[in-house]
Amino acid sequence: MDKKEPNHINQTNGFNRRHVIIGAILAGASAIAYTRQPEVEMPVMGAKIFHELVPRKFGDWTPLSQGDVVLPPPDALRDRLYDNLVTRVYEKPGTPPVMLLLAYNNEQDGVLQVHRPEICYPVGGFQLSETRKIGIAVAGRSIPANIFTAKSPRRTEQVIYFTRLGDAFPRSWSEQRISVMRANLAGDIPDGMMMRVSVLGIDQQEAMTILTEFTREFIEASPHQLQKLLVG
Template sequence: MAEPSKSPVTFDISRRNMLLGVVLGGASAIAFARQPAIANPKIPEKRFEEWVPKNFGAWDEVSQSGVILPPPDALSDRLYDNLITRVYVAPDLPPVMLLLAYNNAQDGVLQVHRPEFCYPVGGFQLTPTRDIMIEASNRSVPANFFTATAPNRVEQVAYFTRLGSAYPRKWSEQRIAVMRANLAGEVPDGMMMRVSVLGTDPREAQGLLTGFARQFIENSNPKMQHLLLGPDTRG
């Protein structure tokens, strides 16, 4: 008995399915080829700590405690490859608290917590954040400054974040910087430097903190300087 011939409708459906499979397969291959690549390797904790100077200028490290930390959450172990806290003292100056947070891969899910999020979780009321600049190693780094107040503590805070070659001052700018890097085929690394001092005078504190940050950066290991300042794109 002769086999029944395939109907034109069945043949068209099969051909469409085959063509659709080819198109989807090609799209998947292109998407895989354009998938953002992680360019920066993880840094071992001990090596990262070695890059943090114990003393510079008139400043000496005296403690690793007393610094307000980012709140723990389900992603805390993935948010930061490295998290360092230090307290430094200098003659006739109030102690300065330092926090450094680094992650080698910032994507749409994992991004460095900004201090405006961390401090309120700890019960602080914040003044509006204002823009400042930190001058270091012939670079001008966009940074933020605010006052955090709790019932028994007033802290003046300055910080900056670097994502790849960008210095986002706001959460929205941070997300945009990550998306731009991802669209360019890159997964940027992320670095935050936060310095703070106890006291009620913002003007005096700003001068102290920006000066401390400048000296810290300029006296750090060159590899730490690169993490803090990122690539020089001034041309």
């Protein structure tokens, strides 16, 4: 019996050592995972501050009442999806009024993401044309954007919009999700901004000229803080 006891002690010690080693490995893995958790890049911006950043007048454009701007569909996450949501209508002599929507959230984590217009317009009863890719020239660069026509029984609306997520300008829902995942893998939770402009009663080609020029003037007339939110 005395000869077997050391073997039993050695087995027990070996068993304990294995547990200590496994525990250390798991603790190290947990520490690494914790340190690599994505972090929010941008702080939350107060609604009042955001509204004050949006130009009331720029160039020959002056604001009207909000009008019939199509808002994103309400849902249970609406308040979390949009830290900031601004809708305005601007007019300019000799030009149809332009409807503007800005939607901003400081945290795009793959679950909470800005609605794309291709989702909210059909919910509002519109039929959409094929979405076309365009570029908007702003301050010596081309911003990737989309244009489509939305039709309902009572109106036809030409729509241009772009979204910025961190450093990316995704043009589709799949690109948007990929942009968020890439940022998360790099350790960041990007912010998200959508700028949407639209006009009623004209064809798409004429609308594209008006809306791209409006967008350029609006961004260039915006204060630096809003410019960064719009185009990075």
